[in-house]
Amino acid sequence: MTADVAGPSSGSPSRAEDVILRTEGITKRFGAVVALRGVDMHLERGEVLGLVGDNGAGKSTFVKILTGFQPPDAGRIYLEGQEVSFHSVTDARRHGIETVYQDLALVPQLTVFQNLFLNREVTSLGKIGWLSNRRMRRLAAEYLHDIRVNVPDINAEVELLSGGQRQAIAVARATRQNAKILLLDEPLAAMGAKESTLIIDLVKDLSKNRGMSMIVIDHNYTHLFELCDRLNVIQQGRVTVNKRVSETSVEELTELMVAEYRRQVREGQAPTGS
Ligand SMILES: Nc1ncnc2c1ncn2[C@@H]1O[C@H](COP(=O)(O)OP(=O)(O)OP(=O)(O)O)[C@@H](O)[C@H]1O
């Protein structure tokens, strides 16, 4: 089972210059809990990488470290070959790394176009820019059209939109300026089939037509196989499998998870479900 963990594997990149983001030995503890135990990962340009693993495996913790929300205890992050350390989410954003969290951080009472511009108008001089509502409306409509996101009305308050439409606005907001890497933590949670398709199409479009590199966390293997180029399984704070989607299957991943669960039961570590 660990054949793909160390050394070159089928999921390894072909050339170093294809790698936009790489981590080495990322470790994170919360008191007695070791959330991450040395995560080695890479993301290629224009690639969609899926992270899969049980509840509590460390997926969100890893993404929060990549986005500058919290620092690792140990390990290194390389962005386009250069070692970086992020001191805040703003700092990671300056490097072109954006995240969409599950709560989306949109303001329901503001309109679609106002949400798209919220806290984002920082000019090249580092000053907060000022845009007229008219200009914001036009730019919002243009960008949403460009990335093929249809909302009924950009003047509508976000609270009137469906979950899928809100998620699309959050992704649009994250990618509108300078984003090179987009991190999505369970973007399809609690969405119906039609809404999921909207986001899946958006993610595919951003990666294939705009060269955006993405990491997506999802518990649904069908979604992951549709969305991703490659998958990393995280188990107990480590990457245990690194494979292109063409080289694995829903059945194989399911078997891995069941085997891991059985191992935990044998060792008395399985969640009790209470
Ligand atoms: N801020 C925190 N304080 C204490 N413990 C934390 C904190 N954040 C995460 N943990 C712990 O770290 C471990 C990994 O959590 P994490 O949220 O990364 O899991 P996950 O893989 O995203 O799970 P899920 O699929 O349920 O979202 C868990 O045991 C969790 O309880």
Ligand SMILES: [Mg+2]
């Ligand atoms: Mg999580």
